[in-house]
Amino acid sequence: MAIVPNMPRSWRVETKPHKFCPGCGHGLVLKALGEAIDELDIQDRVVFGCDIGCSLLAWDFFNVDIVQTHHGRTTPVMTGIKRARPDRICIAYMGDGGGYAIGSQHLVNAATRNEKITAILVNNCNYGMTGGQMAPTTLPEMKTETTPYGRDVEETGYPTQGPEMVAAIAREGAYTARGTVANVRQLKNYLKKALQNQLEEKGFSFVEALSGCPTNWSTNAKATWAFLEENMTKYFKVGEVKVPVKEEE
Amino acid sequence: MTCQNNIKFMQGNEAVAEAAILAGVRFFAGYPITPATEIAEILARKMPLVDGVFLQMEDEIASMAAVIGASMAGVKAMTSTSGPGFTLKQENLGYAAIVEIPCVVVDVQRGGPSTGLPTLPAQGDVMQARWGTHGDHPIVVLSPATVAEAFDLTVQAINLSELLRTPVILLSDAVVGHIREKVEIPSADSLKLIERKITNKSPEQYQPYVAGEDGVPEFAYRGKGYRYHITSNIHDEAGFPATNNHEVADSLLRRLHAKIDYYKDELTFYKEEQCADAEFLIIAYGCVARSAKEAVHDLRKEGIKAGLLQLQTLWPFPAEIVQKYCAGVKKVIVPEMNLGQLINEVKLNALNKDVIGVNRVDGRMITPQEIAEKVKEVK
Numbered sequence: 001m002a003i004v005p006n007m008p009r010s011w012r013v014e015t016k017p018h019k020f021c022p023g024c025g026h027g028l029v030l031k032a033l034g035e036a037i038d039e040l041d042i043q044d045r046v047v048f049g050c051d052i053g054c055s056l057l058a059w060d061f062f063n064v065d066i067v068q069t070h071h072g073r074t075t076p077v078m079t080g081i082k083r084a085r086p087d088r089i090c091i092a093y094m095g096d097g098g099g100y101a102i103g104s105q106h107l108v109n110a111a112t113r114n115e116k117i118t119a120i121l122v123n124n125c126n127y128g129m130t131g132g133q134m135a136p137t138t139l140p141e142m143k144t145e146t147t148p149y150g151r152d153v154e155e156t157g158y159p160t161q162g163p164e165m166v167a168a169i170a171r172e173g174a175y176t177a178r179g180t181v182a183n184v185r186q187l188k189n190y191l192k193k194a195l196q197n198q199l200e201e202k203g204f205s206f207v208e209a210l211s212g213c214p215t216n217w218s219t220n221a222k223a224t225w226a227f228l229e230e231n232m233t234k235y236f237k238v239g240e241v242k243v244p245v246k247e248e249e
Numbered sequence: 250m251t252c253q254n255n256i257k258f259m260q261g262n263e264a265v266a267e268a269a270i271l272a273g274v275r276f277f278a279g280y281p282i283t284p285a286t287e288i289a290e291i292l293a294r295k296m297p298l299v300d301g302v303f304l305q306m307e308d309e310i311a312s313m314a315a316v317i318g319a320s321m322a323g324v325k326a327m328t329s330t331s332g333p334g335f336t337l338k339q340e341n342l343g344y345a346a347i348v349e350i351p352c353v354v355v356d357v358q359r360g361g362p363s364t365g366l367p368t369l370p371a372q373g374d375v376m377q378a379r380w381g382t383h384g385d386h387p388i389v390v391l392s393p394a395t396v397a398e399a400f401d402l403t404v405q406a407i408n409l410s411e412l413l414r415t416p417v418i419l420l421s422d423a424v425v426g427h428i429r430e431k432v433e434i435p436s437a438d439s440l441k442l443i444e445r446k447i448t449n450k451s452p453e454q455y456q457p458y459v460a461g462e463d464g465v466p467e468f469a470y471r472g473k474g475y476r477y478h479i480t481s482n483i484h485d486e487a488g489f490p491a492t493n494n495h496e497v498a499d500s501l502l503r504r505l506h507a508k509i510d511y512y513k514d515e516l517t518f519y520k521e522e523q524c525a526d527a528e529f530l531i532i533a534y535g536c537v538a539r540s541a542k543e544a545v546h547d548l549r550k551e552g553i554k555a556g557l558l559q560l561q562t563l564w565p566f567p568a569e570i571v572q573k574y575c576a577g578v579k580k581v582i583v584p585e586m587n588l589g590q591l592i593n594e595v596k597l598n599a600l601n602k603d604v605i606g607v608n609r610v611d612g613r614m615i616t617p618q619e620i621a622e623k624v625k626e627v628k
Contacts, residue, residue, distance in 0.1 A: 052333075052364060070333060070364065072308065102280065102308035130281040133290065134305055146281070146293040146305050156305070 008034025010043045012063040019057040021128075023224055025181040025211025026054060029122055030061050032179075032188035032209075033091075037064070040195055045089045047081050049074040051098035054128040058093060072103025075110050078117045089198055090117040097127050100136035100160040107162070107206075111170040114203040118194045121162060121206070123236065124213040132216030136160040139235060144216075159235060166206045167242035173203030177240040180210035182229055190240065202244050210236055255434045261399040261425040262287035262329075264432050265355055266295065268403035269327050271437055273444075274353070275301035276319035276326040278312040280334060283367050284423040285357035288329040309337035313354070317341060320350045321479065323470040325407060329355035332374055333364055336381065342416050343382035346505065348479050349458075349466060351410035351445055355403070355419045357426040358535075360612045369612030370423035372535055372586040378418050379564045385502055387509040389413065389516055390564040392420040394538040396430035402518070402561060408443040409516050413508055414465050420563060422586070424536035424614060452476065457488040458501075464508030509565055518561035519570055523549060527556025529624050530578040532571065532595055534560045536614065537584050543617035548624055555624055563591065571598040580627055582607060584615050603627070 007013060011034050020026045037043055046064040050056050052071035059068050065088075069077045078090040099107050099121040107119065126144050127133040133146040137159045141150040163176040170176065175197040179187030187209055194205035210232050214224040259267070266288050269277070277296060279289040289305070296303035302319070306312040312328050319326040330338060335356045345352050360366025361373045378390045391406050393399040403419055410417040448455055448467035457477040460466045469475040482490040483498045491497040509516070520538075522545050524530065529548070533541035538559040548555035558574045560567060571594075575581055581599050583592040584607035596604045607623045609615045 097281075101306075104307060127281045130283055130286050131290075133281040133286065136307070145286075145290045146303070148290075148294045149297065 008038050010034045010037040010046070010062050010064060012060055015060040018061060020054065021215040023212060023214035023221060024054070025124065025209070025213070026058065026122060028181040028184050029120070029187065029209045029211060030058055032184050033120065033191050034062065035188050036192040036195055037062075039192060040199065042089050042195065042199070045087065047078065047088050047090050049078045049090065049092045051094035051103070052129075053095040053098055055093050055095045055098065055122060072098050072101070072106060074098065075103060075106040075117070075119055079110055079115050082115065082117050086116070089195060092117060092119045094119070094121050095128070096121060096123045096125070096135045096137040096160070100162055104136075107166065108169060111166045111174065111204050111206065114171045114174060116198055116201050116203065118198050118205045118207070120191065120194075121208045122211045123162070123208050124211045125232065126213055126216050128213050128216055132213075139231060161236065162208050163206060163241040166204070170204050170242060173197075173244050174242055175203070175205040175244060176207070176242045178208045178210065178236060178238050180228065180233065180238050181212065182210070182225070183238070186238075193243075197244065208236070210238065255436065257432050257434055258429060259396060259432055260287060260427060260429050261393070261396045261421060262357065262427065263291055264396045264400040265329070265403045265419065265421070266291035267434060268400045269407065270295055270299060270301075271434070271440055272325070272404045272407040272442055274325045274327045274407060275299065276304075276316065276324045277302070277328065278304040278306050278315035278319070278326070279328050279330065280306055280309050280312050282331045282334045284359055284426050285329045285331045285355065287426070288355060288357075309334035310340065313338040313341035316352050317345050317348075317350050320352050321471050323468070325351070325411070327353040327355065327407070329357065331357050331359050332361045335374060335377060339377075339381040342388075343384055343386055344481050345416040346382070346386035346388065347384075347481055349414040349505075351414050352416050353403070353406045353410050353419060354416060355421060358420065358422040360610070366612040368423065370536055370586060370614065371610065371612065372422060372537065372590070373610070374420060375563060375587065375590040378420050385506075387415070387506045388564055389415065389417045389509065389562070390420050391417065391518065391561055392535045392563050393425050393561070394535055394559060395425065396428060397432045398561065399425055400432050400434070404440060405518065408441075409512075411445045412443045412465070412515070413512060414445060414468065415509065420535065422536050456486045458484060458486045460504055460508070463511045464504050513565065516562060516565075517567045517570065519567060520559040520561065521574070522557035522559070524556035524558060524574055526554055527577070528554040528579045529582060529628070530556050530558060530574055530580070531582045531584065531620060531624070532558045532560065533584050534563060534591065537586055540615050540617045541584060541620055544620035544624070547617055547621050553624060553628065560591075566594045568594075568598045571595060572600060575599045575602055578602060580605065582620065582623055582627070584608070584620050586610065586615060
């Protein structure tokens, strides 16, 4: 008898195995998200938006309504859907380039307006789909195809700390957190809270997920994990950054 | 004899980057996008070695803005992209046209519309290159068919942008960008380079938008005491907005077009293949010209008198050249990797000859056989 792996109900089983590279963290983030969708029982209400870059490979991942947008524009497209149909649960799924570079204005302004949507951003320190160029999250001194001499912070600035940035501008009711594929249970918990925040119409919710990119980092399994757990988490602190204040009983 | 060291085997995108460095480009700003990314990656390595600037911006809008800023400071500047990014650059392309700041945009075309076919070739941006921004701006668009042409036309694009003080577009495609071929790199001192005309007037005498006979104003570097104003509004010769002055608006817009027209001969590039006695003229550009050349050879072997006019300058459209080559032929065939863009310009200039398209939009190259079959079909 063939062993069928345990998959979230909200997944589209016939598209598995998925399209991401071996060792990529996207699958783990999407597993955590699938479980969160299942546990909240919102599959029929979810509209899942994905960006350009590796995140677009999630376009057939779920058995839900899915929209793929232009680069960086997932957040405003999801905003439009949510404003037109507030009963939908809108998820904007993107990479670090889509959220912190080409679409940073959308992330900032969605947070400012406290849009009742959930943005999920996968941080793997580089542009994966185009072959490993510098991303806003590339660590200082890290070599990529467009930082062949290592990222020079004097020239290109420091890596973007997204959840902290969003927390600084978002109003009361917003939820921001940073999880990691190294702790999927915790990540699922954050994603569930973010979706819960949207369900309760409290405000904008944003979760960054630290993830690995062995293809472009040119790392084996051990080195991928070491980079994620040692180098990345030193700069990108895992945890909840802003949570809505509990209402008085 | 040619120095063997100058013969290189390289990609079209690589040739563009090499040419940019040799032609004096010292500023590049861009954003990763397939199939143009190699240009940015190579310049990320090379710019620091020649004291140039490589800047990866947050998006294509910002890249184009940074390129214009660098050129305003007097540095030759370039960016590269593909269809979706080219669309984002359009806003600032119009800005560069009206403030008359030289710059080069390389568009390595892929299938569209929208994100379309990210890794496959197309020629769908011919009209976007001409008419992508709002307003009546002129533009120069060059299109290479080989790696060697990618090198040469990049140098020409940079030269023309400096000569004309206008944005110039190098319209490449995924085939030319990624194919590897032999290319002969000229030595730096044998390369004929054009630099923008720098004013020798004093700051008191200088008027930033007074043009000479050729319609091109003299340039004064920013930060050299000239303290002049640059505005994207309609402006007078002193550079100040004149948005309610109909005469100023009329003369500025007409001058922007007249300067391109003045240098028409310098900016019109084309090649021909067996056109002298041709009865069937194939007009092609970019990667499709490669197949068209082969088709001409195959048809000649069968005794069919075919010829190729390869347009390297697409805009301004070389109307007189097309008319000249159409004069003696029976029929004109225009193969394009779109559903008919440049063919409409050809029709206007084909002297009432039949003009027949061969079109492909599935991301696969038009083959020499397809073109030859069409010639035999309409013969």
